[in-house]
Amino acid sequence: DTAVSQTPKYLVTQMGNDKSIKCEQNLGHDTMYWYKQDSKKFLKIMFSYNNKELIINETVPNRFSPKSPDKAHLNLHINSLELGDSAVYFCASSQVMVANSPLHFGNGTRLTVT
Amino acid sequence: AQSVTQLDSQVPVFEEAPVELRCNYSSSVSVYLFWYVQYPNQGLQLLLKYLSGSTLVKGINGFEAEFNKSQTSFHLRKPSVHISDTAEYFCAVSDDRDSGGYQKVTFGTGTKLQVIP
Numbered sequence: 001d002t003a004v005s006q007t008p009k010y011l012v013t014q015m016g017n018d019k020s021i022k023c024e025q026n027l028g029h030d031t032m033y034w035y036k037q038d039s040k041k042f043l044k045i046m047f048s049y050n051n052k053e054l055i056i057n058e059t060v061p062n063r064f065s066p067k068s069p070d071k072a073h074l075n076l077h078i079n080s081l082e083l084g085d086s087a088v089y090f091c092a093s094s095q096v097m098v099a100n101s102p103l104h105f106g107n108g109t110r111l112t113v114t
Numbered sequence: 115a116q117s118v119t120q121l122d123s124q125v126p127v128f129e130e131a132p133v134e135l136r137c138n139y140s141s142s143v144s145v146y147l148f149w150y151v152q153y154p155n156q157g158l159q160l161l162l163k164y165l166s167g168s169t170l171v172k173g174i175n176g177f178e179a180e181f182n183k184s185q186t187s188f189h190l191r192k193p194s195v196h197i198s199d200t201a202e203y204f205c206a207v208s209d210d211r212d213s214g215g216y217q218k219v220t221f222g223t224g225t226k227l228q229v230i231p
Binding site for chain 1: 145146148150152155156157158159160163165202204208209217218219221223224
């Protein structure tokens, strides 16, 4: 009965490779997000989608490309990985995309680029 | 733009002692305030939220927070902590002013609560 699930949990890869992270939510929410948490635990939004439509793109390098095939799924593809991409990536969802709607987070994907 | 400040990066406290984790925010419009908890190797979970109404809000696991508009604060408190409360706590503020009516959440830098047996 996992609400927001993302795979894989760990991802270790070399610089220059391309990788994807998948996210699915079974809460029936309209809105999904990708957040990046750096080594100092700072959380920063990367993207948000509302009903498959891109709403927020927070000046993320275009090596990062989100894709939402339907409102229950939001995947993140990363091209030409760099050392600085190492972080924990969290998928989240909210019922609607209004300011008072709490976020529901997945357990994160720890990406390590060597 | 909105911002959130959590002044304490780490707070050690003995088991069964009270704790307060501080959060201050800045915004020129009405905001919504949240506290989230992150246990090791897990995602964030909502502890409590202030949307409107009573300034004292109660959350899960015995936590509560008080919204103080004049001091722009939303401090988190628990009267008696347990070992299981050891985690990272994040304060967050949300408004829809700068994103075309859509929600934008800003998180604080987190406070690591370490409960000492």
